[in-house]
Amino acid sequence: MFTTSTSFQHVVVSFLSTTAPNLLDDTESKGRKRMHVERFSDKKKIAFTRDSLSQVLYYDEFVKELVPGKSKQMLSRKKFRWNPEAGHRKMAIILAASSAVLALLLVTATMGFFIRKNVMRKRRERKQFGTLLDTVNKSKLNVPYEILEKATNYFNDDNKLGQGGSGSVYKGVMPDGNTVAVKRLSFNST
Numbered sequence: 001m002f003t004t005s006t007s008f009q010h011v012v013v014s015f016l017s018t019t020a021p022n023l024l025d026d027t028e029s030k031g032r033k034r035m036h037v038e039r040f041s042d043k044k045k046i047a048f049t050r051d052s053l054s055q056v057l058y059y060d061e062f063v064k065e066l067v068p069g070k071s072k073q074m075l076s077r078k079k080f081r082w083n084p085e086a087g088h089r090k091m092a093i094i095l096a097a098s099s100a101v102l103a104l105l106l107v108t109a110t111m112g113f114f115i116r117k118n119v120m121r122k123r124r125e126r127k128q129f130g131t132l133l134d135t136v137n138k139s140k141l142n143v144p145y146e147i148l149e150k151a152t153n154y155f156n157d158d159n160k161l162g163q164g165g166s167g168s169v170y171k172g173v174m175p176d177g178n179t180v181a182v183k184r185l186s187f188n189s190t
């Protein structure tokens with residue numbers, strides 16, 4: 001059922017369901033409770049069409065947007081004020097607020113993730129470096145450079161055993177009498 005009243009101030013609609021737009025059909029509305037609805041923001045223009053109303057009814061907020069009027073009315077023909085824009089505005093505010101909160105949560109979580117990852121990596125590197133340093137310090141091969149110089153006769157060419165990709169290899173005799181091969185690393189800056 002969908003008609004305008006004689007004063008052309010109100011639109012009479014069948015109040016059937018907040019979720020089923022198809023119930024606006026004339027056949028379906030027969031014998032159902034009726035009420036007056038008027039536009040809150042623009043009473044003079046009866047701008048409702050069957051389409052726009054059915055769209056509005058489709059929203060769950062429809063009932064919440066209906067505010068009881070003040071004048072004397074029959075129970076079955078209650079007058080309501082309805083601001084169709086209010087629902088959208090409220091929805092827009094809720095959407096904006098939830099999006100902002102969600103975005104903030106996302107940014108915080110992402111930052112937290114990367115900070116934690118960085119801290120864990122540094123802790124791991126420190127641990128690994130510590131282990132490496134320990135190994136080198138405790139190793140018997142941790143020999144002072146001066147001893148290697150003496151052992152190889154100051155990296156004399158006569159002691160050279162060969163040439164590798166990262167340096168020359170020299171024969172050396174350690175203070176304890178052991179013969180060793182010493183690689184003298186050469187760093188190329190180019």
Ligand SMILES: Nc1ncnc2c1ncn2[C@@H]1O[C@H](COP(=O)(O)OP(=O)(O)OP(=O)(O)O)[C@@H](O)[C@H]1O
Nearest residue numbers: 161162163164165166167168169170180181182183
């Ligand atoms: N223990 C050793 N005893 C005798 N000669 C050695 C010894 N180690 C290396 N050499 C000699 O030094 C040369 C270069 O050895 P090196 O291990 O440096 O080769 P490389 O694998 O090419 O080096 P790099 O690892 O720097 O690329 C060898 O070809 C060999 O002649």
